[in-house]
Amino acid sequence: MERMVEILKKKFGDCIGKSSDAIPRQLHIQITKDVVVKISRFLVESLEMRFLFLFASDDRKESHCFHLRYVFSIHHLDQFIVLCAPVREEDVTFPSLTPFLPRANWQEREVQDLFGLVAQGHPDPRGLILHEDWPKDIYPFRKDFVQSGKIPRQKGEYIFEKVEGEGVFEIPVGPVHAGIIEPGHFRFSVAGESILKLEIRHFYTHKGTEKLGEGKNPNQLLCLAERISGDNSVSHAAAAAQALETLCGIQIPKRAQCLRVVLLELERIYNHMADIAGVVLDVAFGFGSAQLARSRERAMRLNERLTGSRLLRGMIVFGGVRNDLLDLDMKFLISEIREMKADFDEVIQILWNVSSFMDRVQSTGMIKKEIVETLGGTGPVARASGVDRDLRRDHPYAIYHELLFMVPVFTEGDVESRIKVKMQEVYESFKLIHEAIQGMPEGNTCVAEVATLKPMRSALGYVESPRGECFHWIATDQKGKIARWKIQSPSFSNWPLIEYAVLENIVPDFPVINKSMNLSYSGNDR
Template sequence: MRNGYVDAIRKEFTELIIEETFSQNETYLTVKKDANVKICDYLYHHLKFPLILMFATDEREKDGCFKVHYVFSVDEEDAFIIIKVNIEERVPRYKSLTHRVPAANWYEREIQDMFGLVPQGHPDPRRLVLFEDWPAGLYPLRKDFNIKTKPERIQGEYIYRRVEGEGVFEIPVGPVHAGVIEPGHFRFSVAGEPILNLEIRHFYTHKGIEKLFENIPIDKAVFLAERISGDSSVAHAVAFCQAVEKIAGIAIPSRAKYIRTILLELERLYNHLGDIAGIATDVAFAFGAAHASRLKEDVLQLNEFITGSRLLRGMITTGGVRRDIGDKKGNVLLKLSSLQQDFRKLVELLMDMPSVVDRIETTGRIYNDIAKELHVVGPAGRASGMDRDTRRDHPYAAYPELNFKVPVHKSGDVYARTKLRADEVHESIGIIEQAFRSLPDGDIKTEVKEIADGCALGYTEAPRGETIYWVITQGNRIERCKVRDPSFCNWLAIEYAVLDNIVPDFPIINKSLSLSYSGNDM
């Protein structure tokens, strides 16, 4: 890649690039502060590289400034380009990218809240993570903010967008919901039943995860990673460990790669089955929902049989995995064969039921251009025609050695998202079967004693989509850990998916996107 795209960027912007560094498949280009939009716009619109992550670091102690990082993916070459700009503390401002790359929207608002760096020209400068009772001038991810700080609360009010007009009403939903789901606020503007506008407000349960990473030992951090989003424990743990392993320059044993792949696909299986059960519930097809829920329970019990944990926790560690599962091969393959037969019958039942199809076809459509602009990831993106999957585009674990297809649909509605998950269930079963049958002999862990100073990306394709960690270490401790759960990308898409639909269809649309409050509110 260094001789291809990077050369093109260097030729186009020679005088604007201050520094270049390379690390494995990551290229870091520090550019002049005022050139950030120009260069990022070139990468996004001219080279067609998606913006997959944006974050800030406080490097005042080392370099005397803050830094804003823009991470672009080069899928064709399994590579990443990271654009960096230096922001002086006395002038904590930089040009907003959102008007050119809409996917930067929440990232820039998050950086403003957590670091106090203002994106000039942002179309929506309201707070995102911090609520209005948080005092001004306190920025939690700055190094001089003590994690034990308990600030005095102040008076404040969040101003929602208003849709004016005769017959237009607002319907507030949440933040407290029925059941056990976490809090989130949805404010609908409606004229009759059709939805004219939806504004979401989250981060009610923000947990300060990224600050916590800076205050715990590296060998304990994997336990924090796997608890960020409970039903994606393996995906988060593997992404974190891969970042640390890249920094340490170690290769995990082949057997560990295959075991990680098996665990990742088991996690995908039970999530997709649960999502299909939820969709069936929301269209009032109780029998189909019960059938799918039974299959999900079968996988959860299989997880417990294999690892001792229904959610597959405690298996991933830096350098490989903690326990072997090779002796469970026969039981797992037999169970998966039976599950696949049952699942085929369930999908036929769902897709042949007119009352189900009528509720999910054309409902909650996310058009391809919207999906691309917002960088919608995972099944939601692939159901809208986005042919992206981290397992294939940036292969890790044992995926390069296994055969599987990446299903893609184009209609972008609830039907497409349901059908795509069904297709992925079959692919996941096939991947697990291949991995067990090809499971190599050998160790399951490489010993990791000390972590060198450095930085690296770690990434997985979680059930909801692309999960990314960027870790920088110094003195055998975590200096900064940026976490991006797929739900952070996909929550904004629901504001578009509901337009021109009716209020009673919102639960179906919401469930078909399978968004995580906990993964988002970090």
């Protein structure tokens, strides 16, 4: 990786500052903010890296400036590069990456809303996280934001982009929906049944989780991480725990790593079963959805039997896993998985034979591969559109480097492909759990107590959750307390894709398309 720094220094001269590779596989490089776009262009186009996400942090107390960080990955080398650019308080502007990398669109707007930094050249001036009734110059993620009391509302207007034309009208759906799902607003422009344009607007459940984590101790942070998105509790907690463990340079015992893999795959199984059940329900095939819902309930009862929590909460702790799995539990797990697999097989065979169901899901909600790559989609949605990417294989964590599994990729990008990806992943998860249990060594499930976190360090933790890539970045301050926690959830990356998935489809197909992507509102809003 020193080669990398040399190449950059040769090309960009003084704009490149100190670099540090204290954390294995994560290279941090200081740069100046004016060359951000040029360096990103160089990294993405010439060195074929992938831009993951960007975020800001308020370090005015320690370094008298804000910091903007840009994270890139090189997947064939299993490396991450973090560029760090200081932004002084006197001049809070920074060049916008969005015209070059559209996936930075929402991320830069988030920085603008929460920190007050201004992205110059950003094509969309509207607020994202904070809605139009939030006062203009209060930035909640700055350290001097006073958290007590109510913020007074002010009048404002959010302008939706619409399609002009005679006979074109808008259909607003939400934020209050007819089922028990979370709030989110969808604004369709239609001229009858075909959708001309969709604009989404979320962040109704923005809770400021990242800021709540500041100053907490590790296990409290993991408790918060589990509540980012309820059905991805284990994934977010595991990513946060990995970030903390990497930050302190702790290696957790192998038994704990195997157990984490088992928990992550159990989560993937019940999530994917629920997703497929939801899609089947939305095309009104009651029989199929009832059977799949039954399988999912069985999986959740298995979770409860093994860990005491249907959502597998409370198991991931800083340094390992809280409880062990006894031999009895593991035998039960293996036999349950065998029966669940047979049951799942049977339902899937029935589904594929119902031609009215197949007709609904084929060629519905197609997302082209180039749109997924341009907007930075991840997870099963991306794999269904031909983007072959999986963190478990490309940047292995826990014991995934020792396990053998297949990553299903399809190319049509329609609802059927997404169901097929999830279905195959369920089968792979069954195999992975089996392998992890066979290869589980004896040993501790947790390292000994860690007093404080190392001060002035930062690290990245990452997990392939059922919805896609989940990144957590944690930085500590001089006293070893958590100073910044950045969460890049897979739903935040994927929500912009739905605006393109619905084009050329009719309005009644929207619920199926939305459910096939199954994005989390809470995971997006944090």
